[in-house]
Amino acid sequence: MISKWLTKVRAEKPLVHNMTNLVVTNSVANVLLALGASPVMAYAKQEVGDMARIASALALNMGTLDETLVEGMLIAGKAANEAGVPVVFDPVGVGATPYRNEVASVITEQLKLTVLRGNAAEIGVLLGAGGEVKGVDAASASSNLPDVMRNFARQHHCVVIATGETDYVTDGESSWALHNGHPRMTVVTGTGCMVTGVLGAFVGVAGPTARLKTYAEACVAALTCFNIAGELAAELSAGPGSFQAALFDSLFNLSETTVEEKQKISLMTE
């Protein structure tokens, strides 16, 4: 039952601490409010530890990284780790420059991640499977990505997600292919970054002591709800501008019944 997760997010209004990029800050806040969660953005090293500790989840996104942000992310991430607060990491644009590669490695090594999410090229590059990144977009992906993702998930005891036309989710034991979504989601900036925030809300209501499988199910629910909202928004819109407004409207108005009816989730055999 995917939709029970949506109900839970709306009931508990989890506080999601986002350290995200300059392009999508507003969109991430708005998508979380439309979902029923409570977003907060905080970046200063003086407060990120305090904020992460009281949050239900911490969502880190390196889309417009710099030294100060990376320092803050590590402080926030370590505080979250100590407090058992789930951490979602989005290595935006890894593979595009050596600096992004270096920072993504540091964050992946120094923090205990609950969820690692990127597009297929980013995840492929970061996990050493190959793939090509053009700026912050996926140019091509590796064919053995599912195996590499599963291995990383087992080793690091986290959920790994590669989004694209089909989204892949694995916790190292179970893997899912998610088929909801719409091409128009790629013509609006930040839909990937938005889903990183949404993942924070869903794993946030799973709580600090959930099993990995439970986090994975929360992620499957988060992606599916967001992607169904994208499908509904595409029907209501005439282009990418009206699509973005319709995406927030559709997520706000999304019913549990619609989620159950429209979900397209396959458990992958290994």
Add this chain to the structure above:
Amino acid sequence: MISKWLTKVRAEKPLVHNMTNLVVTNSVANVLLALGASPVMAYAKQEVGDMARIASALALNMGTLDETLVEGMLIAGKAANEAGVPVVFDPVGVGATPYRNEVASVITEQLKLTVLRGNAAEIGVLLGAGGEVKGVDAASASSNLPDVMRNFARQHHCVVIATGETDYVTDGESSWALHNGHPRMTVVTGTGCMVTGVLGAFVGVAGPTARLKTYAEACVAALTCFNIAGELAAELSAGPGSFQAALFDSLFNLSETTVEEKQKISLMTE
């Protein structure tokens, strides 16, 4: 006559220097343009004093604060104080972390504020009346807030505003309860931050030598016009995404007649 203030803003197009947070920068600029004012954002210590001095008002918002921003706000605020330019301060998220408490205190002590605006929890925490802040949202407010606000306004000779389902405005002598607005305004990020910018435009056209009572009336007008635009936008929208676009449209198209017909303002007896 509330609507004469709206007419004055549209005629004079006041330059409002905003130092605001990363989540709402675009929304604050757009709300001021829709209103007929002229927004400018400037943050660098090399120029904020110069910009604040030529502005009609300075609006400070600590939603995503850091050391550099705080340093810049103090420089800009002191330049505005020296030049008689009204200063509006929005202590976003005060109460959420010790760092926010410290910064809000420093700004409140070192600058001569014309207007202090926050949600009821933020104002309660900052003025020592109590209240609970969850991230940047009000979780609960103190019952003796109106008294505490009035005392602070008298001591600091400024207008104090606590916004929420009802907005309270006081200059220490007169107090108003404002009943316009719509719940959908809470499902879009930054409506509070937008209103801080709008307050800047209205006190900006009151001029540098206005009496405190005149600034208070400008604030009552600003909040009422913005909240009526919110009511009209709610009727025109299907969710928070279409609401934000409709809010800018409604403020842009708001007529003086509509303001006079829809305003719900009570002068509070002490």
Add this chain to the structure above:
Amino acid sequence: MISKWLTKVRAEKPLVHNMTNLVVTNSVANVLLALGASPVMAYAKQEVGDMARIASALALNMGTLDETLVEGMLIAGKAANEAGVPVVFDPVGVGATPYRNEVASVITEQLKLTVLRGNAAEIGVLLGAGGEVKGVDAASASSNLPDVMRNFARQHHCVVIATGETDYVTDGESSWALHNGHPRMTVVTGTGCMVTGVLGAFVGVAGPTARLKTYAEACVAALTCFNIAGELAAELSAGPGSFQAALFDSLFNLSETTVEEKQKISLMTE
């Protein structure tokens, strides 16, 4: 044939590296996606050189400048110059503060620009022709601006553009007056900054070794396509909020036929 440039942008999806301001980051990314280009934002000195070198164009915008950003812009600009990547510079708010004047001069002197674009007041101030800037808006412009622009274009071997009700474009030899556009474009923040990004996409597909005249034609096409999208969006919208969404929709849906039918371009006699 203006529309062939639009076709070329959509086919080649140029990567445009934007270093832009905090107000419009999201809008610039979205306008480039709606156009069919591939935007990337990167600011850190550790990576801007790498990113600029792999981009099809670099678009620099000093709307919310600070020391770190300026340092980064110079690194990125020099890398772009070495790699032959076209550089577009938008001196937002030059004339408003001495710091902006100083930074605009430094960038203009130290970098080889392909395109310099601002509103008429900004260009007038920067090129010494006079004009008045209010915050980041044009208050008044110099009457001998076309001559001064032409001289600067010749001396610096670049395209100079002053946008406003009529847009002027010159490469020092040929000059154009562009008459498309709509007043509603001035009631949404960042339409000027968006067009700077759009110019990046069009000169990006002209390639690194194009003649100056070819870059100028790409600029004429960029401005005309964007302005026609603005005209179409005005017809579809009820105010500035719905206008912004309609602008992205209209650019996304803009046909080559519409561009050819609606274009209003005059070659100016010297």
